[in-house]
Amino acid sequence: MLFFDLDGTLLDSNGVWLDIDVEFLGRQGISPVPADYTDYVAHHSAPDAARYTKERFGLSHSPQEILDAWMELAREAYAHTLPLKPGAKEFLLRCHQAGERMAVLTSCMPPLCQAALERHGLLPLLEQVITTKELGLEKRSPDLYRRAAEEMGVACGECLLFEDAPDYCAAARQAGWTVAGVRDPLFQEREEELKTVCHHWVETFQTLPPELEKRMFQGDKKR
Structure with missing residues (x-):
């Protein structure tokens, strides 16, 4: 099978997630995106990546709020352009x-x-x-x-x-x-x-x- x-x-x-990282973290005043961060989130599930993002940057957002923000940024691309x-x-x-x-x-x-x-x-x-x-x-x-x-x-x-x-x-x-x-x-x-x-x-x-x-x-x- x-x-x-x-x-x-x-x-x-795969490139769209790099764009989303840049956009989302930029909104939090974080730029550039650290290379080791990109490596981590590229190799973990979305929930784990959201938890890591909150902890890594000390964000006030909950993991679910981070997931929702990523979803909003990604939905258009997956449904229409990728x-x-x-x-x-x-x-x-x-x-x-x-x-x-x-x-x-x-x-x-x-x-x-x-x-x-x-x-x-x-x-x-x-x-x-x-x-x-x-x-x-x-x-x-x-x-x-x-x-x-x-x-x-x-x-x-x-x-x-x-x-x-x-x-x-x-x-x-x-x-x-x-x-x-x-x-x-x-x-x-x-x-x-x-x-x-x-x-x-x-x-x-x-x-x-x-x-x-x-x-x-x-x-x-x-x-």
Whole structure:
């Protein structure tokens, strides 16, 4: 079964969160955005990132108020402007036609995830959308991937994940999943690490590496 991350994998959206950080923290008089802050919030769920933001900068806002502000800034982008990665929809259509079961596994806030998937017409191709909020686990935890596999009624050895974040790829592999790393500019400095962690490397959905193309579309379904 195929699992897809959303932000930075299917959706060209990682940059929007940098813009939101700049806008939100700028409103609090915080500029520039610290690099270590960006690294933290990029690798944690929205609720954890909101709690961290409050504590890091000593804000008077509650974590929920921070989440609401982020949601307001992000909703327009997810519902109307953020594009898919080149070839992503065509790839999902091809997988669907080949009879592959597919799900999204994401830490994106559910309303934003839903808006983007609806806008791009991907929901009919997906069996399920699984969120870290729903499972109550972080994407850094191998247990998340075990739970996601259980949720879909498949063994971990039958799961193939497409993901752009090196730490998440490592966690999925530790859980026994096959992992395809997807190139995204946000992790440009960690590409060599990502290539090492993953079984496959996907520069673009428009051209799969030959070994992955063979596994998925030329009769070899072994994961």
